[in-house]
Amino acid sequence: MARTQGSHSDITGPRIRKAALALFARHGYAAVSMRQIAFEVGVQAGALYNYTPDKQSLLYRLMHEHMQDLLSAYDELEQSADASQALRQFVGFHIRFHLERPDEVFIAYMELRNLTPENFSEIEALRRKYEDTLEAILSRGQEGGVFDIADTKIATLAVIAMLNGVMTWYRAGGRLSLDEVEQVYWDIVRRSVSA
Amino acid sequence: MARTQGSHSDITGPRIRKAALALFARHGYAAVSMRQIAFEVGVQAGALYNYTPDKQSLLYRLMHEHMQDLLSAYDELEQSADASQALRQFVGFHIRFHLERPDEVFIAYMELRNLTPENFSEIEALRRKYEDTLEAILSRGQEGGVFDIADTKIATLAVIAMLNGVMTWYRAGGRLSLDEVEQVYWDIVRRSVSA
DNA sequence: GTCTATAGTAGGATAGAC
DNA sequence: GTCTATCCTACTATAGAC
Numbered sequence: 515m516a517r518t519q520g521s522h523s524d525i526t527g528p529r530i531r532k533a534a535l536a537l538f539a540r541h542g543y544a545a546v547s548m549r550q551i552a553f554e555v556g557v558q559a560g561a562l563y564n565y566t567p568d569k570q571s572l573l574y575r576l577m578h579e580h581m582q583d584l585l586s587a588y589d590e591l592e593q594s595a596d597a598s599q600a601l602r603q604f605v606g607f608h609i610r611f612h613l614e615r616p617d618e619v620f621i622a623y624m625e626l627r628n629l630t631p632e633n634f635s636e637i638e639a640l641r642r643k644y645e646d647t648l649e650a651i652l653s654r655g656q657e658g659g660v661f662d663i664a665d666t667k668i669a670t671l672a673v674i675a676m677l678n679g680v681m682t683w684y685r686a687g688g689r690l691s692l693d694e695v696e697q698v699y700w701d702i703v704r705r706s707v708s709a
Numbered sequence: 710m711a712r713t714q715g716s717h718s719d720i721t722g723p724r725i726r727k728a729a730l731a732l733f734a735r736h737g738y739a740a741v742s743m744r745q746i747a748f749e750v751g752v753q754a755g756a757l758y759n760y761t762p763d764k765q766s767l768l769y770r771l772m773h774e775h776m777q778d779l780l781s782a783y784d785e786l787e788q789s790a791d792a793s794q795a796l797r798q799f800v801g802f803h804i805r806f807h808l809e810r811p812d813e814v815f816i817a818y819m820e821l822r823n824l825t826p827e828n829f830s831e832i833e834a835l836r837r838k839y840e841d842t843l844e845a846i847l848s849r850g851q852e853g854g855v856f857d858i859a860d861t862k863i864a865t866l867a868v869i870a871m872l873n874g875v876m877t878w879y880r881a882g883g884r885l886s887l888d889e890v891e892q893v894y895w896d897i898v899r900r901s902v903s904a
Numbered sequence: 905g906t907c908t909a910t911a912g913t914a915g916g917a918t919a920g921a922c
Numbered sequence: 923g924t925c926t927a928t929c930c931t932a933c934t935a936t937a938g939a940c
Contacts, residue, residue: 526850526923540822542739542822545739547914548915548916548917549914549915555875557741557923557924558924558926559917560904560918560919560926561919561923561925568916568917582932596883609789624819627737628737628740638905644923645858649869664892664896665885665893668885668890668897669897671874671877671878672874672894673871674874675871675873675874675877676868676870676871676874677865678870679869679871679910682870683866689831690761690860694925697859697862698860699867702864703865703901705900705902706897706898707897708900717905717906721905721906742932742933743933743934744932744933745932752906753906753907754933754934754935755907755908755909755935755937756907756934758934758935759905760905763934763935764934
């Protein structure tokens, strides 16, 4: 990993974020030192400060980019007008998007408390925005008589919590394929909100 | 908080664990120092080592006691022979038990990675044991034709994940009473597994 | 049982050479 | 842009006095 002197401004930045992502996900933000990150990248600790003003900004940027990616990716879907179809779409999207980014997801959830209050507010707002897209689907179906939901706010949180659970156990190449996982979860979600 | 010399062996131990619990839950194990804990208790850092061999043991003990309490409390329930009733019982028990101990629950979930491998294995075994009690209920109902579940293992994890979500938003004195929360979640869980 | 003091280590961040 | 060197702070854990 040792590296002699040289200029690498265009690649070092991304490598730092990649290393930080993996280390934060594995050991937790507080337990990871700037020296560890630098070691993974193959530079000295001081060099990191050419790319981030401090450790906190590194964490914030990782979380912020992840949430932006999530919202952008969802926006790019062609949303079905049919609430039931839209819900199915959401379930599949959520599971696949999150399983493709286990480290980002883990950090986005576990490291919220290590953000400064200002940074926390910004990330939290993005998370709410994402939740709102699901709640909109549930409300639409409820009003159209397709769903029968006692409390759409709780149902929103319940569905997301349930889907997030897949991250704790799913492993590629395991007992179930991704399609099967998606099918099983859709089956559970569909029942839980159906009229 | 400052305290002059004196002997308090019977009360200092519990106070240390109580302080550690609150601090670990709020800031995370890695981010909390022994000095902070000592300050909360009103002793010097060195005095903590009369009660715990090290910081790791303090974390392990908190998590272990929590899991033991959980299993004991569930064992004390008179379990209904009817699978549907048993599931309803489980939902109510899980929600109430966990909402009564937000700090313990938070730590038991978030600090798993800060346990040594040996300690992790022991806590993990207790967690599996708890999950198994729910899976037994679901399997029983499935075999009796009361439930219609594609995959009882996934359903177990999905239900627990969903119920755990309540911890992230429920606040006493909020929009919904505990009874209402329990009712809404039971409604969702019941539908999601019903034949 | 708690104190003060400290050993020994490691942390975030910066300064100046190349 | 990266290096080496370092400031200053903080940490866990221990030793010995009271």
